[in-house]
Amino acid sequence: MATIVSPLPGIFYRKPGPGKPPFANEGDTIEVGQTLGIIEIMKQFTEIQSDVAGTLESFEVNEGDMVNPGDAIVVVREG
């Protein structure tokens, strides 16, 4: 299992915008560099990308939650 953590503080979103489908869902096959969500801080957006390949096991934060640097965002089952 690999945990993708937030490198920065901000608000976590799974979707690129309101009414849009999520970047990724539980059970999806994930590639290295794939965008899993975005963190908004003061109107600037940073994509959260996977640094491993595998299957998306779970999201550790909810849509719209506040995160701090180092907080777990997503767990990926490697392979």
Next chain:
Amino acid sequence: MKKLLIANRGEIAVRIARTAREMGIETLLVASEPDAESLAALSADNVVVVGPAPAPASYLNQDAIIAAALDNGCDAVHPGYGFLSENAVFARKVADAGLIWVGPNADAIEMMGNKSMARESARKAGVPVLRGSDGPLEPAADAVDVARGIGYPLVVKASAGGGGRGIRFVQSEDELLATIEMARGEAASVFGDPTVYLERFVQHARHVEVQVLGDGKSFIHLGDRDCSMQRRSQKVMEEAPAPDLPDGVRQTIRESSVELARECGYSGAGTVEFLYDPVNQEAAFIEMNTRIQVEHPITEQITGIDLIREQLLIAFTGAMSFSQDDVKFSGHAIECRINAEDPDNNFFPSPGLITAMQWPSGVGIRVDTGVEAGSTVSPYYDSMLAKLIVHADTRESAIEAMLAALDETRIEGVKTTIPVHKRLLGRPEFAAVSHHSKFIETVADLMGAK
């Protein structure tokens, strides 16, 4: 006594509350939960918490704001800038609720919000416009033919865009059709309207703008400003009057902006923005902002006129307090936007607790701040903390005074853009007015990229 609802936060909410108090108008601030004890909340006479931190639940929550106004016996709503200030639907709801909207009516907001309609109104009023598709590029039109008439390079702009958003660059004909298609798709998904138009692209343009006021009967200007120091189309530093502008150009943009206001029967404060091409000494219309601008204090400093007071007078009495002949210009003013960003790390946002704050003082120095020591800078909102404004006899002395004022400013706990302002003010290009709206991005040591 009149009662005014302030539908904003930060420095502009503090600013509006200050003038309202001077005029004997009671204020009610609507705030989000984390802003309940902000400097703006302390500045207003009353505070109502309308929702949690995310703006859609609080500062953009139209029904909650109108309910707060009605429940608390307010007469009028001042939207400030950003948030709901250029939202025609909200302006209409406010009026329909029997409240006074401090700004132009919803029709004027709507018209200026549609960038191709705005361009067409500007052209009719005699405002110089860039060569372009004169209205929307019809899906059936021969885009290649239209583009040849405009010339390259050009930009494809979303009609519903603005503020630097929804713009795509086209260097040559082979990129044209694919770019238009992409721009239409993007405009449809981002702005909900696929309409685009074409406009000539000006290399190394400066950004100049004219402050106008109207009360539906008379229409005047309060001079011009230059806002060419921008980063990613966001203004960083502004000055008034615009330096190094030929007299003929200055006269044209001022007078035609007044004509545009007259054409719309404009009521309130507005800003007509222009691109200025220093090589060909030509100005061309960009857009009109139908609200108070962030940089309005530099106009106040060189005219001695309180723009918020005029907005409130126009809204409450239907008339402004002076005519064009009463407007006298004096000296030069500069404004630096102090943002909670790290200029040595690509302007990365820097929220957190402000542990210490010390502002400069002295003749010609003005500070419009939304925070104080002990304030927490929230990750939920814009990074602008405050505006530092200086006014002096000449541009040279204003630059010196601003450098001294920045040296005297101390903000601890969060990173700020103060260092980048010092670098900008010390640049020979700024002194020579050879900078342009992409200048910051082209100078590596200003960007501080690691």
